[in-house]
């Protein structure tokens with residue numbers, strides 16, 4: 001492979017082709033394997049970077065262990081933060097309570113985030129700081145969970161999380177830029193060359209500035225497409241564009257660009273807040289999750305974003321949420337036909353055949369997360385039961401419908417290593433070692449294509465990246481062994497030896 005500037009100039013066997021300028025550098029990667037670099041179509045790089053500074057609760061097996069990890073992390077910070085627990089993995093099979101957290105950190109706010117990112121449990125100091133009491137009403141699209149006496153338990157779901165976050169100090173621009181740089185270097189070590197940031201604006205008004213600072217100072221070594229959260233747009237006036245002077249999806253360049261607008265339609269499957277048509281497994285008839293926006297409001301936002309030329313990416317996990325989102329997309333496209341708007345459904349967690357066929361008809365792309373199978377598969381089965389599990393996080397069915405399949409992790413929610421997602425798409429095995437949905441298994445080649453070309457496609461970059469051929473970006477990864485030649489059960493053990501972005505090495509293993 002011959003690279004000129006940041007592009008692939010030629011690929012082939014035998015002698016190097018005649019070239020009018022001397023080669024600046026030659027690399028011999030034999031006997032290893034060179035592939036297009038991995039591209040994560042739904043990721044939270046900034047949150048991942050910031051969460052590296054919090055207590056890590058992933059893999060916690062009991063409440064005692066959870067409290068202990070928080071205590072060991074507590075070094076007198078003004079706000080103590082922890083993240084990554086899953087109540088289904090705890091021996092007690094429930095969330096911690098405010099009273100319990102008060103015993104761990106009595107004197108300062110403590111925020112303990114669920115692995116889904118869709119809920120937190122906080123202590124009394126945090127509730128006080130946010131002014132949340134028994135009389136506080138639930139915010140729109142959120143729930144302050146209360147005990148039988150109406151007293152908040154500390155569990156805040158969906159939009160209720162923002163009540164506490166708004167009352168606590170936000171990271172500064174410099175802290176965010178540093179977190180972006182650290183995360184980007186970590187990602188390069190995982191073989192990633194690009195990520196799509198599924199929600200920008202959660203940490204304050206200068207997130208875009210932090211991304212630009214990280215890029216300008218050389219900290220951002222991977223490419224990024226940023227998806228502004230719909231709540232950060234300027235909805236005040238009907239006759240003024242939603243973003244400054246009509247800025248829309250696609251603005252920017254190949255290292256940093258504005259992507260789709262992100263909207264949340266519902267919650268999380270394992271957190272039991274996703275909007276389902278039928279109740280969660282083993283739960284009462286009303287336990288069908290929640291829609292974050294009333295249907296009419298969602299349709300109104302989608303219609304206007306579509307009219308103003310945005311690509312749209314709506315988080316919809318439950319089948320009820322997906323139906324509502326498809327209704328909104330269909331109406332928007334009928335009112336203002338746009339060629340190939342490539343709107344997306346993020347996660348598309350519970351996707352029965354009818355909805356999948358409707359997506360194909362509308363040209364809407366589901367963007368699912370392969371490694372949810374390995375890390376959350378057992379929890380997801382507990383949430384929806386055996387009958388519906390075969391509709392969840394589908395892979396092969398999406399390809400069979402003729403839709404494009406993208407690869408993504410939703411990291412920080414689960415481990416963001418692309419090889420884990422590729423492994424799970426092929427092997428379909430949960431953490432407990434149970435088969436998940438074997439009929440949805442991909443070939444290794446299909447899984448690699450999803451995590452490279454498929455992800456590029458869902459942000460209109462398939463002509464620039466995703467394969468290694470003349471004219472495309474020289475974004476590639478070197479693996480110790482060829483994933484097409486190893487036992488599929490060993491894919492997750494492959495090692496990333498080097499990662500190149502635009503022809504330059506951004507990661508090299510020892």
Ligand SMILES: [Zn+2]
Pocket residue numbers: 042043044198410
């Ligand atoms: Zn996400």
